[in-house]
Amino acid sequence: MAHGSMPIPPVLAAILALAAACGTRDPVWSQAPRTLGPVSAAGDLVWLQRPADLLVAIDPAAAALRRLNIPTQIRAVQPVPKGVLLAGGRGDDPVLALVTLPGLEMQRIPVSGVFDAIAVPPDGRHAILYRIASSPPAPGGPPARNNNEIAVADLERAKTTPVALQTESLAPTGVVFSPDSSTAAILLDSAVVLLDVADPAKRVQVPLKLPNGRALAPAKALFAPDAAYLYILAGGSDDVLALEVRREGSTMDSSVNFLFFPGAAGPRDLLVPAGAAFSRFVAAVYPSGGKTKAVLLDATGDAARTRSVELGAAYDSMADPGEGLLLLYADGAKGAGGTSVAAWDPMGGRVDEDRLPAAPAGAPGVSAGLAFFSRFRQSAASSTITAVKLEGDGARVRVRLSPLQLAGPAVAAVVHPADGSLFAGVAIARDGSGAAPLRDGTFSGNTGAIVSVQPGTFAIAGLALDAEIQSMGVTGDWVWAVHSDSLGDVTLVPRASTDRDHALRFEGVLAEGLLDRDGEE
């Protein structure tokens, strides 16, 4: 054998080099993260790991983390009483799927196309699927689509009904439902479509255009409790639009009342107060020149029923803590903000004003008779919570402020709907907090803590977590706090306990099932 001229080594090298470099990576692994969630649904906490097409659900009661392979290109997730509803898919395989929790059973519901968003009425029996202008057409389908096509899903019968809105608008901007879930209003940039949720053929389109052609784009819309009126705050209009909703046999009709208050311009917020006394009223605030006109407008346009009051500070937002009293405040997230808060008794015409320690940086958490302001624009006040209680008797109303001191700035807050207690996420120094040390064994930097405040007594309890808090929410009887980690990191705390021994931490939520995902090459 002539070893000196042996060509074998280069051949072997070529074979191995080719074998080592063969195959390509599924591009899904290189995509940017497109996680949806977490979403609180049926007592669980749900994420969608969209590049990997995985649904991950935490069942805190069972201390379990479960996963489900889902169809690709899901664009929306929305909680429903049984679980979550998913919409999206490819153009050649549109998806509407109901995933029940905690069993994670997926039921596909036939749907006519790919939709970007889901709106679910309070009773959770139906869903409206619509497209938004900022979303491109789905891959696998035509490179164009008609955003005036929506679908109404009957979740109990597992069927959908396509609806062509046929408006002059490009796409819906939102959907609102009446409190009784009977009627939906699809908001578009120059129209509103009122639709009977149970019978989508029963609908009416209301163009929102002035005679000069200028569109009145809805900025906020609220239904009256009995769905007889839809109130619209339209950009560029000094009037509040009240759309009367009439059902006559198999048809639906509507007429528009333009509600105004003489001398008031530029309404900034709308609110439909709770209670039978307000069944035909809508409240609006008109801040101007450092003062505010707060007006209760009659839906029929009867000026004789209008209630108004002038307040000595600029308020651009309202909240309804209940008991017939409205809270007015200046939301720093909307504009310049302000420290004043006011209690307004619209029917009694009584007001009281006070000042918060700083301008709030967002809407308060509202529970029965209380509003918790936990985030402020000024850092000096960021380590406080101010509970605002509106009190009224036969003679007067009163704003009662209850400031509470925190060990650090509040980064998130949520009011539990069951009992109205406030849970605030606070950043505190790790050292001495009761939190576990870092992985290097030190106690440097900050960690997160959850502070709970009972609404009646302002009794405070606290729980130090092992990582800083990014966002918070509630699901069932649990409060969750998401920590900043691309792998998904969340701590769940029982609502009734602030004992660390009862808390659960789930690390790597978004790593769940990555090796078992379907749909790979």
Added chain:
Amino acid sequence: MRSPWICLVSVLSLVVLPTASGAQESESTDAASEADAALPVDPTAREVTRAPEDDDASEDDEPVKKAAPVPTMERWPGFRPLLPAPAPRLRRFAVTTVVQTTYVHDPSFDLVSSADSSVAGGFWLRYSPFQPELPVALEVGWSGTSASAKVFQTFDADLSLHSFRAGAVWLARPFAAGRLFARGGLLLDLGRLSLKGGSTLTDTSVGGGAEATAGWELGSPERGFLLSLEVGYGWHAAKLRFSEMSSEAPQDKPAPIAHRTADAGSLDVSGVVWRIAGGYRF
């Protein structure tokens, strides 16, 4: 992670292998000497030809003595050898360095790799207890590999995999350019998956299976150096299951909040195997 391995393979094959071939050529001289020594020569014949004055002779004289006519004792009437002829030297052990590529067909491998293949290096030990009667050798070995990739542009996924093997190789009858062989063995895998985001989650798993390959080995059994190329399939029936991905939080006081670990799933590292091995028999 791929390029250094490819370069390593190339360098090994282009540089080391020719050297090994040259070594085989030099070894062939030794082997020829050994073969000559293995001829059935009666040691008494050397005493017959050695004169007493040869004790002081230099080693340069050795070729002359070897070239001298061998007394043909066999022609002597009644000749019988007094000692048995020495057997050819048997090299029962071999150590080899292997470089192998596995084409992993499990798409989940993409989590940790930008290619569908893994390149591993390792060391094997071969023992041939049955030669020359039975051309079967026993083997044990280890190979290790690692892979790493960025996932969703946000976190890193790293896999390190150690495979331990025990098996046997059957070597066919040699021919001029070497000989063919078939190899089989059991595999024990030890894998460690790390996901590095804001935290680092890790889990270690044990798997295993079997492997069967066939190939071609250069060099005769009597020569020291060997070189082989083989291809086959590694079936890792027991997948690597990373069901407890967790951070290694210190258990100092205060104790951390109770963790629930993530189940990343299972990874099957089965696939077609290409392997180059270079080694030495002794």
